[in-house]
Amino acid sequence: MPTATTKKKTAAGKKAARDAYCPHCHLLIERKVGAEWPREPLRCPHCRLLVGSGRARPTPSAEPGARGSAAGVFAHEAKRAGGDATTSKEEVCEAIRAVADAVGARPERLLMVDYQQRVSDDDDLPGLSEVFAAYGSWKRARRAAANSG
Secondary structure (H helix, E strand, C coil): CCCHHHHHHHHHHCCCCEEEECCCCCCEEEEEECCCCCCCCEECCCCCCEECCCCCECCCCCCCCHHHHHHHHHHHHHHHHCCCCCCCHHHHHHHHHHHHHHHCCCHHHCCHHHHHHHHHHCCCCCCHHHHHHHHCCHHHHHHHHHHHC
16 A cells, blocks of 8 residues: 555655756756756757756746846847848837736736747747847837727
8 A cells, every 4th residue: 555655755766757947047948857957968949058957947936027137138139140121110119918828918018038938839929130130129029019909
């Protein structure tokens, strides 16, 4: 007959798969990985900073300001990459409104990192470089999305 001690040993012996979040930008890197992930250092696909061996976080929670730091990295990369001039301003506004609605925020309050997380999962949304090509800044794009919707 199993005892409480036996159950604890069994539960502790199993390595539960968990999601891995970047310790810098706090965005999802990989789903259902082990606790000691990554096994060797790798670059975050979002902020491009190095994630050391076993340094991924199990939750997206962050210290105040950390997500803002990641947004600076995203903005710099998006401006450098240029953008697709074929994406209209209205398409950008629609995408911002859709993501804001999905995360439960007003378009003018949507965080760039929340938008980037959705873009990384949905190829139909315009990337940040396209947002910057259309509006020049994230703040102007958010304001336009809020005022045109």
